[in-house]
Amino acid sequence: MFxxxxxxxxxxxxxxxxxxKxxxxxxxxxxGxxxxxxFLSKYFKTVYSFEIQHMAIENYKNKEIQNVHLIEESHELIDNIIKDSVDCIMYNLGYLPGGDKNITTNCKSTLISIKKGLELLKSQGIMAISMYSGHEEGKKEKEEILKYASSLDKLLYGSMLHETLNRNNAPSLLIIEKK
Ligand SMILES: C[S@@+](CC[C@H](N)C(=O)[O-])C[C@H]1O[C@@H](n2cnc3c(N)ncnc32)[C@H](O)[C@@H]1O
Known part of the structure; x- marks a missing residue:
């Protein structure tokens, strides 16, 4: 195996x-x-988790993990809700595995959130974005995100794409690191 x-x-x-660091x-x-x-709750002192689906929030609530704060809002509102600067932000785009495939992240709100998220990120912080191009919205979302990530000032951000070359529509991982 791999x-x-x-x-x-x-x-x-x-x-x-x-x-x-x-x-x-x-x-x-x-x-989701x-x-x-x-994963984040094992390593970080405090974790804020956004989700628009009530059921996903309720399911996670049952775990009662003390350092996780659940926020039932769109990640578009990231800057209204989080006032501290942060060390890490993760996006795992698309729809909930095993859930309603019509409820998916969308290009416009994801980009707004990523831009605001980069403002919140501390120096030496990392943003990780997992992207899925196997469905229409995901394909568009990936294209727009890559366009934006390619335009970031190279003196302020490192922007690196991890992509599988020998499988069609395999998910890809974008890492943005702040100087
Ligand atoms: C691929 S799943 C995430 C998988 C998850 N990270 C995990 O470890 O299981 C994408 C999730 O994003 C949620 N979502 C879609 N649009 C959102 C938004 N604007 N703000 C926050 N969550 C959103 C969906 O409801 C879905 O549960």
């Missing part, structure tokens, strides 16, 4: 674990089934 190239989610966790505050911008929030 190790490094098998799963961009595991890859994103390893990049965060190995490269973050301060493990104070992290944001999961897309809670909570795998990324579980």
């Amino acid at each position: 190790n490094y190239t098998a799963d961009i989610s595991v890859l994103s966790h390893n990049i965060i674990k190995d490269n973050i 301060n493990f104070d505050i992290a944001i999961d911008a897309t809670l 089934n909570g795998k990324d929030t579980d």
Whole structure:
């Protein structure tokens, strides 16, 4: 089986674990089934997790993890709700696995959130964005995000794409690091 190239989610966790300097505050911008929030809660003192689906929030609430603050709002409002600067922000785009495929992240609000998120990110902080181009909205979302990430000032941000080359529509991982 594959190790490094098998799963961009595991890859994103390893990049965060190995490269973050301060493990104070992290944001999961897309809670979903909570795998990324579980990961972040093990390493960071405080985690804020956004999700628009009530059921996903309720499911996670049952875990009663003390350092996780659940926010039932769109991540577009990230700057209205989070007033501290943060060390890490994760986006896992698309729809909830096993859930309603019509409820998906969308290009416009995702981009607004990413732009605001980069403002909140501390120096040496990392933003990890997992993107899925296997559905129409995901394809458009990926194109727009990559256009934006390519335009970032190279003196302020490192912007790196991890992409599988020999599988169609495999998810890809974008890492943005703030100087
Ligand atoms: C691919 S899933 C996330 C997977 C998740 N990180 C995990 O570990 O299970 C994407 C999630 O984003 C949520 N979502 C969609 N639009 C959103 C928005 N504007 N703000 C916050 N969450 C959103 C969806 O409801 C869905 O649960």
